[in-house]
Amino acid sequence: MPIDPPDDERPEPTPPSQQAPSAQAAKPHPPLERSKFGGTPRRHERPDEDDTPVSRSDLSKGPQELLEHRTSRTNWQVLLISSVVILAFSIWAILMPDDARTTMKATVDWIATTLGWYYVVTMTLVIGFVLWVALSKEGNVRLGPDHSRPQYQLTTWVAMLFAAGVGIDMLFYSVTGPVVQYLYPPAGEGSTAAAMQDAVVWTMFHYGIAGWSMYALLGMAMGYFAYRWGMPLSIRAALYPLLGKRVRGPLGDGINIIALVGTVFGVATSMGIGVVLLSVGFSVLFGLQHGLALQIALVIGAVVLTIAATTSGVDRGIRWISELNLWSAVAMMVYILFTGQTAFLLNALTENIGRFLLTFPARTLQTFAYEPGGAQWMGGWTLFFWAFWLAWGPFVGVFLARISRGRTLREFVIAAITAPVLCDFIIVSLFGNSALFQVLQGNMTFAELAVESPERGWYALLGMFPGAMFLIGLATLSGLLFYLTSANSGAMVMSNFSASIPDPSHDGPKWLRIFWAVLTAVLTVAMLLAGGVTTMEYATLIFALPVTIIAYLVMASFYKVLRMERAEREGQVLRRPTMAPIGGHVPERSWKQRLEQLRAFPSLRQVTQFLNRTVRPALDDVAAEFRNQGYDVVRDTMTNANGIEEPLLRVSMDTFRDFHYQVAIVEAPVPMFSGRMSRETDVYYRLEVFTQTGSGGYDLMGLTKQQVIDDVLERYEAHLAFLTFSSETATPSVLTPSILPKDQQSAVPKDAGDIHDLGDKKE
Structure with a gap:
């Protein structure tokens, strides 16, 4: 099951430039004598501090509002409760197993009878x-x-998804599931x-799209806020737009x-199923x-x-095991495919996928x-698996996001x-159809064993293949590796959930994993003492019920954010054709500047000097002219990880x-194919323009x-075009108020050309 990527392959932390402005930068703007939007000037403030974000500007405050400390801390409330x-x-369960x-x-019987529909509807909506x-x-x-691009090649990434898609519980149910559904549908x-x-x-x-949809929901939500907005890789960050x-x-802690x-x-259920299965293998192999x-x-x-893996620093060895x-x-x-009934297995696999x-x-x-006993069947099968995927959603979601x-x-x-899912289908079909083939041949002793004792039935099936002991040994090794990886990865993810970790690429402390x-x-x-696998199924179904609430909250939160993304994208469509469709335009350069940029890989000192000598004075001049024309402007700085102050210009747009x-x-890494054949370093530095949607993807160095x-x-004009679109379309509670006064419905400035004289000023 999921295992953390190697340290040298972890994603770089989100640069400070993409994180929230400093407290100083977020201070209220001074009042204006007049406003470009007409009406009485108002500051861009909200009276209630606890209001939920309604714009991407609000979202940019997320990292600052979510983290009280910039270093990893144990969340003692979450840990203790x-x-x-x-x-x-x-x-x-240990002291009173029968009562438990x-x-x-x-x-579980009550849930299956009363709330079975709720689980079904929840997974359908997911x-x-x-x-x-x-x-x-x-x-x-x-x-x-x-401007970000994947850190792993497509084949490597897909292989890691395959690795996350297989667990020892699948081996357990791959034989007993089909046999039970054939005999007792x-x-x-x-x-x-x-x-x-x-x-x-x-x-x-049961092992198909539903479970992976739950993983995808939580994975993309946590990954989006962690890597696009610089928030922690956690469930609570995914709910920031909503709450x-x-x-x-306390709400986030809950x-x-x-x-x-x-x-x-x-995880405990998967481990319990694993040890029940593996104990049979060890019994057969070692007596x-x-x-x-x-x-x-x-x-x-x-x-x-x-x-041992946690304290000795051999996590890479665990990754090799995965x-x-x-x-x-x-x-x-x-x-199994080539020593078993090859033609039958391939034909059955094709038909199974088609029927699915x-x-x-x-x-x-x-x-x-409408079926007698339908609720009991649902509770023992479909609802259990839906609960299983709900419980594993945060676990696998973190891995997928990583x-x-x-x-x-x-x-x-x-x-x-x-x-x-295709990986799951192959495993289930090969094992399940191999078991059904034996049942079709009249081997009812095996069928009864698979129903009454799934772990023994699984090994009994392996014993029917040529070279049975070799296959049993290989299967036991495979199951053991799945079991160990899940145990180690589970401890890592649990430590992350019970700590506050600013950097998405870091994990909780080692003692917490232990x-x-x-x-x-x-x-x-x-749970083994209280009844084994059956009790584990009961516990999973019960404790996954509250997790459904998280699924609904994440969907509502992510939907709200995607509406913001849509408004931003559709606003950019109104930009002039000379602008790039994503990230704005690229500044015009002379041919000599373009040629020089192709082989220029400046150092940190060089970009800092250029920032101070050219960029900062340019922004100062723009801010001064904005103020002269009556705009509410803030010229501030943000300190990055290297202690360098990066310039920030913000113009208030009233409401x-x-x-x-x-x-x-x-x-950025120096490209190997560049004209600079010998270099002293593998990295260089760029001066990128960031708006509230991230980097524009271009470099100001050399302008x-x-x-x-x-x-x-140009950026400001594009922003005005976006506001024009926002005020003319229905985007309530996203970027604009749901109802604007009539005197503001056409208030987005169409006379913004009065600032164009800045473009005629010479250096």
Whole structure:
């Protein structure tokens, strides 16, 4: 399952230039004597500090409002409350296992009967939402600034998605699922041709698009705010547009607690299923006694290895294990395909995929309301898996976001719901159809074993292939690697959820990872004592229920932000043809300037000198002229990570969105194909223009003072065109007020040409 990318492949932290302005820059503007928008001059303020963001200008304050400290800190409220909940449940399950099992069964029966429709509708809406994001025009928005590009090649990225798509729980259900659906289908008679056609498809459905849509939803939301807006990689950051600065307080802590507790139960369930399965393999291979003692020993072993990896700095070795588990799974699938019933398996796989695609919409909304015992079947299968994916959503979402910086939302969603799902389909179909082939041959002893003891049924199937001991050993190794990777990755993600981490590329402290590894192990043992896999299914279904609230909040929050992106994009359409469609225009340069720029790779000292000698005076002149003409202007600075003050120009637009022009120093790699064949460094520095939507993607280095002034005015004209569009279209609660007074409906300045005389001033 997911594993953190290597340190040397982690995305660079969001530059300070993309983070929120300083407190000084955010101070109220002084009153104006007159306003370009007519009416009584008003400052761009909101009376209520807790108002939620309604513009991208508000969103730019997110990093400042979300983080009380600029260094990683443990969130003790989240840590203590989550730990108490999990520890209390564990103690209850250990001391009173029968009572725990009975109570959870009664709760699950109530949920399945009363709220089954709610789980179904929730997952359907999640699927529809992520598909809408991918297919809409906002699908071109990147997980990062507009100029960012993916850090991984397409093949590497897809391979990492494949690695995240396989878990040991899938091996567990890949045999028992199809056999149960064939013998005891949710509707109709069992052991029939119709039941056979749907047996594998039901398991494919449970491991298909629904789960990965949930992962994609949380992954793209967290990645968007982390890499495009410089916020922490967390659930609470994804809810900032909806809840504002309140996500930093008790409300945000409550959301993190829900996500964290759900994740812990999801990981514990996967670990519990894993040890139940692996204990049979160890018993077959090494003659150990299969039972609870061996299962607890495997849990302890996973904790020891996680602690060793955390304290000894061998995380890279764990990452190699995560790659090895993918290749071992591929080897296992190839072995089963070519030593088993090859033609039958390939024919069945093709038919299974076709039937899945044909029946997917109907299955998505299927609740079996008219079938006797339909609620019980839903609770044991569909609802359990939906709860499983809800619980794992924050966990896998963090991993997907980590490896997808620079990808567009469309790339992210389409890849997430296709590549890993195809991997799941292959595994489920090969195992499931191999099991069904044995049942069709009349091997009912195997069928009963697969139903009553899924872990024994899985190994019984492996024992029917040529070279059975080799295949059992390979399968046990593969399952063990999946198990260890999930344990280590789960501890890492839990430590992140219980800490405040400003940099999305960093993790929680090591001691916190160890703490969660131990506590998850305690919970796993507790559920094993309380009834094994069945109790784990009950707990997952119960504790995932609050996570559905997070899913709805994230969808509402992300929808609000995408409306802002749409308004920004459609405003840019009104710009003149000489401007670039994304990121604004590129300043005109002479041919000598263009040629010089092709081989110029300035140092930090050189760009700082140019910033002070050319850019800063140009912005000072522009700000002075704006003030002379009655505009409300702020000329401020922001200090970057190197301690250099970067200039910022902001023009107040009364009740509309402010004009924002910032010049920031950005580090970039020197291209290997450049004209400068020998170089002293691998990086150079650029002076990029940032608005509230990120970098314009061009460099001011080498321009004259007059060219910089012209660039500011071009940007300002583009901003006026955007405001014109915003005031003429229905964009309530996004960038403009929902209802404007009549005297302001045409108030966006059409006489902005009176500032064009700046363009005629000489240096």
